[in-house]
Amino acid sequence: MADDPQRNFRSAYYEKVGFRGVEEKKSLEILLKDNPLDLEKLSTFSQRFPLPSMYRIHVWKVLLGVLPPHSDSHSLVGGYRKEQYQDIVESLENDENEDFLAIARAMEEIVDDPVDCYWLIKCFINQFHNKFGDSLPHLPKSLEHYLSLEEPRLLNHLRSIGALPQLPYSLWFKRCFAGCLPESSLQRVWDKVISGSCKILVFVALEILLSYKIMLIGNTRPEGVVKFLCNIPQENTEAIVSKAIDLWQKYCGNPNHAV
Incomplete structure (x- = not known):
């Protein structure tokens, strides 16, 4: 990723999709405390609200099933998991899967961190289909x-x-x-x-x-x-x-x- 602020893809994108507020902090804390592995609720929450950065890693790990209940949200989990995009793929039509995977592969070449990559892909796909699907x-x-x-x-x-x-x-x-x-x-x-x-x-x-x-x-x-x-x-x-x-x-x- 280039350091030029005019072409800082991630910084501009985070701002665009709303990763800057903490209004949903209490709602997310209650959700995680109530049932940290309720994937359906977590997926619904992450689609409805922009997540503060301190919680994106936590939700990403829970969605992957690599974070045990009540564990430290800042604990490190190594290794690449292909399942990290499963919740996105399931929301698409069958004929859209290959298009999504092509975008995901390209984003992986742009963004080094797998957590950043997951959220960028998820929000990019959601915005693209919701805003431009009819066009x-x-x-x-x-x-x-x-x-x-x-x-x-x-x-x-x-x-x-x-x-x-x-x-x-x-x-x-x-x-x-x-x-x-x-x-x-x-x-x-x-x-x-x-x-x-x-x-x-x-x-x-x-x-x-x-x-x-x-x-x-x-x-x-x-x-x-x-x-x-x-x-x-x-x-x-x-x-x-x-x-x-x-x-x-x-x-x-x-x-x-x-x-």
Whole structure:
């Protein structure tokens, strides 16, 4: 994680999702005292309220089943547990699991501490689905619209060879480019998503198409187009994201424009 305060992903995200107050302290203390291993209540509580940092480790360990009842909340528990995301996975539809796991793997590369990583993933997924769930199905059409303005020739080519409906929309929009962009570039995109704009995803996809338009226009097989777009070169992604942000600001104007 970079030390630059302008790109401190975790600090900005903690503030955004509300990890700063202690209003729920008494409620959580009562809950843990009453039944520390009541996973259903703990999961419900953690979804309804932002948790003060001193309790996030405790709840995370209890949810994993690695913290005995009435034990010290600051005791150390070593070792990585794949089960740490089970409660999140259970809240998703079956076809959303792979998208979630891709985001989780990318977040693990960004965030070193497993407790921080768990809460960041949980809140990112919750916010993304709750705030943008209704908008996601419309993003492919939005991409088509902006591509018609920026490069109609490329749009017509993709449409004529049958590649347009096969573009990797799930990778781009449902996974927020996890598995497509390297983590250094991904952080910049996710910063915009967290700040309230899922439409940045459209402009990143748009800039990818524009950056490789010569290669794409030269390809007459839709499967070749899709294969390339799922495995774009990694050395140019910083420039792609920077240009995508410029396009986003050009068309949306308001940095808080969400959809």
